Amino acid sequence: MTDLLEPRAIGQALVRRDGEAKVRGTATYAYETPVEDPAYCHPVQATIARGRVTAVDTTAAAALDGVLRILTPFDAERLASTEDAEYAVLQSPEIAFRGQLVGVVIAETSEVARQAADAVVVTYAEQEHDSTLAVDRDDLYAPEQVxxxxxxxxxxxxxxxxxxxxxxxxxxxxxxxxxHNNPLEPHATTALWDADAQFLTLWDSTQGVHPDRAAVCEVFGLDQEQVRVVCPYVGGGFGSKGRPHANVMLAAMAARALPGRPVKLALTRQQMFFLAGYxxxxxxxxxxxxxxxxxxxxxxxxxxxxxxxxxxxxxxxxxxxxxxxxxxxxxxxxxxxxxxxxxxxxxxxxxxxxxxxxxxxxxxxxxxxxxxxxxxxxxxxxxxxxxxxxxxxxxxxxxxxxxxxxxxxxxxxxxxxxxxxxxxxxxxxxxxxxxxMRQATSTATLRFEDGRYVAEIGAADLGTGAWTILPQITADALDVDVADVEVRIGDTRYPTASVAGGSSGTNTWGSALVVAARAFRDKFGGSPADGDEVSGDVDQAAKDDxxxxxxxxxxxxxxxxxxxxxxxxxxxxxxxxxxxxxxxxxxxxxxxxxxxxxxxxxxxxxxxxxxxxxxxxxxxxxxxxxxxxxxxxxxxxxxxxxxxxxxxxxxxxxxxxxxxxxxxxxxxxxxxxxxxxxxxxxxxxxxxxxxxxxx
Amino acid sequence: MKPFAFARPGDVAEAVREVAAEPNAVFLAGGTNLVDHLRLGVARPELVVDVRTLTSREITDLDDGGLRLGAASTNSEVAADRRVWERYPVLAQALLAGATGQLRNMATTGGNPLQRTRCPYFQDVTTPCNKREPGTGCSAVGGYVRYHAILGTPGALPDPTAPETCIATHPSDMAVALAALDARVHTIGPAGVRTIPFVDLHRLPGDDPSRDTVLEHGELITAIDLPPLPEGTRSAYRKVRDRASYAFALVSVAAVVDDGDVRIALGGVAHKPWRASRAEEILRGGPLTEHAVRAAMDAELAAAQPQPGVESGNGFKIPLVARTVAATLRGLTEEQP
The missing domain is CATH 3.30.365.10 (Aldehyde oxidase/xanthine dehydrogenase, molybdopterin binding domain)
Known part of the structure; x- marks a missing residue:
């Protein structure tokens, strides 16, 4: 049993802190990230449901003005891990479902990328496919767990x-x-690979910058220090951005094929019906x-x-x-x-x-x-x-x-x-x-800065209200006015946070923020000095089993x-x-x-x-x-x-x-x-x- | 999307000349259908000729008591015109049942009836389609056919591999109302001007599903005339769809009723707006009782061919269209004082 926080800011119908920026169109979403001289990607998808790619003819596509690179299963970089077959993009000519990624065109404009993707000629050896769900199939199996x-x-x-x-x-x-999930904002990424620094930056529409980074690091064999994921705003996710899908790996791969040049990749609405989960x-x-x-x-x-x-x-x-x-x-x-x-x-x-x-x-x-x-x-x-x-x-x-x-x-x-x-x-x-639910890992830091309390945690706001309610929780834990609290989210430069999924975001991140706030008060009392800082982990919060x-x-x-x-x-x-x-x-x-x-x-x-x-x-x-x-x-x-x-x-x-x-x-x-x-x-x-x- | 040349000629004659001279040229008006198809790769023209400002945007009274709709008048403007909603409520209702406010602000009188028939396989360039690529076959037969035709198809189940097979439906609400109103279409083309009865504008797939209308290449609609209706005529448009707005019709009914005469056009059931001539003939002069209407629709639908496919096919349209006609006519006759 826990004594609950005394609600002061909690319970108030405060307006969204990010509302004005969104209404005015100044909130920056992943694809809109202002970067210098971006290139644009358009995926090529399989048109058979099972079989293998026997050849990819890129001649006509490559001849178009403005085409920078075309990646295919035969020439794309080999990934460090192909254990997760969904993420193993362009690693094999095998086709496991219609719409699977079989290539990507990178071009000077999105229009040329799309035109060139249409001009890529893929030849297949097609096999019979089986995609009919029925209760009387003789090959139904019991998974190890659900x-x-x-x-x-x-x-x-x-x-x-x-x-x-x-x-x-x-x-x-x-x-x-x-x-099929159809968030208003499609799955979209802006990616930049700095070859000298061996550093990948992803501005990605995701329900969790840290889980996103972990998946990318695994697939590309990078250390966490080599990847930054940024996502201040998400135009809806509903679970479909909870785990990265193949489009994120493809965007990262495209960026690595064009070092120093930011690349942008947004799935079309039609592509989301193949690649973004369901x-x-x-x-x-x-x-x-x-x-x-x-x-x-x-x-x-x-x-x-x-x-x-x-x-x-x-x-x-x-x-x-x-x-x-x-x-x-x-x-x-x-x-x-x-x-x-x-x-x-x-x-x-x-x-x-x-x-x-x-x-x-x-x-x-x-x-x-x-x-x-x-x-x-x-x-x-x-x-x-x-x-x-x-x-x-x-x-x-x-x-x-x-x-x-x-x-x-x-x-x-x-x-x-x-x-x-x-x-x-x-x-x-x-x-x-x-x-x-409450997730096992999340950390928040809390710092006194210019007379305000600034918390940082890599949480995500999918349009749900995290930008607004996390300060409410923190303010009550600190016993200060909510206007004096700022909570920064959506960046792997902030401490690790769990995915916004399982309706667990507030429970998890809020718990970490309360731990941090209480530790802050214990350490610095009611009159902190500029720069005073602590961090708090959700695993330090009271837990009831x-x-x-x-x-x-x-x-x-x-x-x-x-x-x-x-x-x-x-x-x-x-x-x-x-x-x-x-x-x-x-x-x-x-x-x-x-x-x-x-x-x-x-x-x-x-x-x-x-x-x-x-x-x-x-x-x-x-x-x-x-x-x-x-x-x-x-x-x-x-x-x-x-x-x-x-x-x-x-x-x-x-x-x-x-x-x-x-x-x-x-x-x-x-x-x-x-x-x-x-x-x-x-x-x-x-x-x-x-x-x-x-x- | 494939790059194309774009022209904005100074007058109609020049526009016709430019399109006629390039076999792979298209007219652009509101663009609400064409632009989608350009993006999807369904339409791959070499030349797009913008005629938006070349034809009249006026709605004018005709000497015979009818109304002329300039080809450039928008769906929103026509639906909001007092003369239209007072004298031709079926048309105003059909327009307002279509698309969204934003689309209606762009879509035009000349362009709306010329939107292509609708079919998810036509719109998906990765699947065979006789309309998009003549001779490749029809992917819709035996597939997702909820929005597909039950009338005007071959008597037996169509052969998906045959080059003439197409079971798509025409999606325009406006066109169904215009078919019921016996509108007339004015065109100008390389061969000069002509007037086409609206019911003859659209065609069944026949042996060439790639053609939706009888218009020749380079022929442009300049205006559509609504003939006068006898005093006391009542009309209505009833659209049945899977959601309450922003959806194409499963079936729709345009009905025009005056003393002893009834005109019925059906949407969502055929490759063209379907004038229910057999039902009209049976009902002409008699009372529009529920029984009479159902019997007339049974006759009209005797040749209807339900399409089997995923999710139980589209056989439900047969009872649905009969029930919708009955409900629409009931509404029109019950309203009478």
């Missing part, structure tokens, strides 16, 4: 026996689509067994999903089912198909986002079967302790969120198959969850479905969350609403349509890959309850970046079912799936 170090399978009791004897049981298959499609087989009163006797999820043949990423889709509801018999499994597809990776709330779809729709189906209010069904299955670890919760306020949300939403008076003119109306509910730390929430959706056409509109979304202490209501609300918006986008629209004949996403641009728009929805509201959690960290924060996207899609599906009677188990919910069931 993302974030979770166990692949878990089991307790006897699910089969409970299913056979329970008063009510349901067994259903659900699926989520393939999703969320695997998931197939979720759910089993629920219950007694007539709705007490779960068994809960099981068996997940099938995909990874690439060259690099494994196992989304932990079954993980939230392990802890969400009480039931004596439980099972979760993950099986993967390794396919000739691009490499999947992190996408906002890996695991919890798809993993709160199937189970939360299944709970709605069970409630319907039992004739029990779905809010009440969830409340009846509230576990006293974490069913997985048997540890007590650090705090769990799911029931409060459900009740508060139901009250505010008018759940008790919910329409059942009501028709309003041409529209069918229904309400739906689902739970949200996200684990509270005795409790299961999670944030919870409940989401409510009103759906209207056009009775003639099946078009779906959502007049209202309400999320009520228990996320610990909120550092800044303004940025927090933005995070939660952003997550919910992404969740409704997943529910109604997002779908990377896989064409297995050619092995690529058919709709690989933003005209065809639909992201939700304002006109789809009326009001999105995010609220939080007061929650005091003394176990998570000294700020009492749980992390808010990801919980908003969890459960939303299930709530939408459940609302559409309430409106139409049609149960859609395969996302997205589109009108063609509703038409057969409409009047």
């Amino acid at each position: 993302n974030a170090g979770h166990e692949t399978d878990t089991a307790e009791g006897d699910v089969a026996a409970a299913m056979a004897t329970a008063e009510v049981s349901i067994e259903r298959t659900y699926s989520t689509a393939m999703y 969320r695997t499609p998931t197939i979720q087989q759910l089993q629920l067994a219950a007694d007539r009163r709705g007490r779960l006797q068994a809960i099981a999820i068996d997940v099938v999903e995909q990874t690439s043949r060259i690099k494994e990423f196992a989304e932990q889709t079954g993980v939230p089912t392990r802890m969400m509801y009480a039931a004596p018999n439980r099972r979760s499994t993950h099986r993967l198909a390794a396919l000739d597809v691009p490499v999947p990776s992190w996408f906002r709330a890996p695991g919890e986002c798809p993993g709160m779809f199937g189970p939360e729709v299944a709970m709605d189906e069970l409630a319907e079967e039992l004739g029990i209010d779905p809010v009440e069904l969830r409340i009846r299955n509230e576990p006293e302790v974490d069913p997985e670890t048997k540890k007590p919760w650090s705090s769990r306020n799911l029931v409060r969120c459900l009740r508060e949300g139901a009250e505010r939403f008018g759940w008790a008076d919910r329409p059942r198959g009501r028709r309003d003119g041409d529209w069918l109306v229904g309400y739906g509910v689902a739970s949200s969850v996200y684990p509270t 005795a409790h299961a730390p999670y944030a919870f929430g409940a989401q409510f959706v009103e759906a209207r479905v056009h009775a003639d056409t099946g078009e779906i509109r959502l007049p209202r979304l309400l999320g009520v969350f228990g996320v610990g202490r909120v550092v800044n209501p303004r940025t927090a609300r933005s995070q939660l609403i952003g997550g919910m918006t992404m969740g409704l986008s997943m529910a109604l629209h997002e779908n990377s349509v896989w064409d297995p004949r050619i092995g690529q996403v058919a709709n690989h641009d933003l005209a065809e890959y639909h992201i939700t728009v304002n006109a789809d929805v009326g009001e999105i509201e995010a609220l939080w309850i007061d929650e005091h959690d003394p176990y998570v960290n000294v700020m009492g924060t749980k992390g808010i970046g990801e919980i908003g996207i969890t459960g939303t899609a299930a709530a939408v599906v459940n609302a559409v079912h309430a409106a139409t009677g049609v149960r859609v188990r395969d996302l997205p919910v589109t009108l063609d799936k509703l038409l057969p069931g409409l009047p």
Whole structure:
């Protein structure tokens, strides 16, 4: 148990410190970094899904005015490490997926680079490829573990026996689509190799300058002292910039091929559908067994999903089912198909986002079967302790969120198959969850400088608010006005910081800053001298292993479905969350609403349509890959309850970046079912799936 | 993108001459479709001739009570013109259902109907496409066909390897309304001026999917005329799409109804805006009851060919378009006092 910081700046809805620069366009993003005489890169991508490059004819491309260099698998520098196949760019002629990098053109302008890339002629020896995910494949395998170090399978009791004897049981298959991250700012890098100093500078759009540097050092065999990564601003990441992708290695390689000349590389929107990671499609087989009163006797999820043949990423889709509801018999499994597809990776709330779809729709189906209010069904299955670890919760306020949300939403008076003119109306509910994490490494320095407190930490602000809230935390830890605190982030010249991922940034960096602030006060008291400086590590912060730390929430959706056409509109979304202490209501609300918006986008629209004949996403641009728009929805509201959690960290924060996207899609599906009677188990919910069931 | 020459001639005649003289030349107006295709490598012209300021931007009354839309008038201007939204609401609604405010500010009356048919494989130069590279085959058949045609395709399932195969749809909302309004297209070309009924402007793939319209190389639209409508005519445009804005139609319906007569054009179902002539014929003179409309649409859609493909193909369009026509006509008849 920790005495939480007394909130003074914490809790204030301060405006974003970087807001004005962003609005005025003076905030500098990676590709815009002002450098002298830059050259421009354009990648060449494979047009087959499996096989090998037999020849690359660069004659026509090289003849174009302004082309500086063309790198191919046959002449690119050999990397120090090719262990990570995603990063081993241009190291081999083998093709493992369509869109793989097979070259790069470096030219005086981006236009010439692109034109020349089009003029590079690549010849292939093509092989049969296999890119179809199916639950009945005979080559599914169990990975050693799934993302974030979770166990692949878990089991307790006897699910089969409970299913056979329970008063009510349901067994259903659900699926989520393939999703591609599309942050507004594409993956982009400006890179400069100083050959004399043997020093690489990367201005890269990343969720973590230090993890980015570590990956680049490994691949190129450089020492950390030889690489600097700078990233003050990120135009969205959502996990896709959490680990560097091949584009970063290609940019570094291009810079090293042109020493002394800065090079710029930004992926096009289309290229992002091949090279920047994505969320695997998931197939979720759910089993629920219950007694007539709705007490779960068994809960099981068996997940099938995909990874690439060259690099494994196992989304932990079954993980939230392990802890969400009480039931004596439980099972979760993950099986993967390794396919000739691009490499999947992190996408906002890996695991919890798809993993709160199937189970939360299944709970709605069970409630319907039992004739029990779905809010009440969830409340009846509230576990006293974490069913997985048997540890007590650090705090769990799911029931409060459900009740508060139901009250505010008018759940008790919910329409059942009501028709309003041409529209069918229904309400739906689902739970949200996200684990509270803190990373093991992060360091902050704190210095007294010209009458102000200046902290430095290599943290990242993805548009989330770190520039603003880290000073709030530091000010309270120092007991000074927030205006007297500056926190500098986004540069490997600052002390090591963990990735902005797993909703752990504030928990981790904030803890390090508090350690530093307290050490500073201990050492220098209340009247420091100019230049006084200390550093603090997150591993010195109080840590609790005795409790299961999670944030919870409940989401409510009103759906209207056009009775003639099946078009779906959502007049209202309400999320009520228990996320610990909120550092800044303004940025927090933005995070939660952003997550919910992404969740409704997943529910109604997002779908990377896989064409297995050619092995690529058919709709690989933003005209065809639909992201939700304002006109789809009326009001999105995010609220939080007061929650005091003394176990998570000294700020009492749980992390808010990801919980908003969890459960939303299930709530939408459940609302559409309430409106139409049609149960859609395969996302997205589109009108063609509703038409057969409409009047 | 391939470099090209850019010309900004002084008048229409010169523009026509310049394009006619270069086999690989194109006109540029608002550029909302062409510029995309230049960037994607779908369009690879040697010469781009800017005609934006050469044709009229005026919307003028015609002696017969109709309206003339100058080719350079923008989609925004036409949609906002009082005469248009009072007399031709179907057109104003169609324009406002298309694209975004920014695009509508650029897109023109002459250019909008000439946007290319839409298909993700046409737009992806790494896949075969008969429209982009005649004779290479059609990648859409059996692929991602959610936005593809169900009408005007061969009776049986198309052969993806045949050089004439194309199942793309025309994406313009405006064009569907103009087809229902029996608009007339004025052009000037190397062979002089002519007037083309709007319903004849676009063509089915036939034996040459590379051609979307009947216009000859170097032929330029100068104006589009809207014929007068009888007193009491009602019209509406209904667009059904996967998201509420900024999306192309899955299907759309332009309907014009006056005493005893009904005109119906369909979008998102064919290589061209599809005039539902069979349904119109069946409905002419009779009451527009739900039953009658459904029966008429059954006849219209008798030859519809659903395309199989990934994610269950596009067979849903058949019931969807019938339901949308019924809903649109219901709306127009119920509104009557």
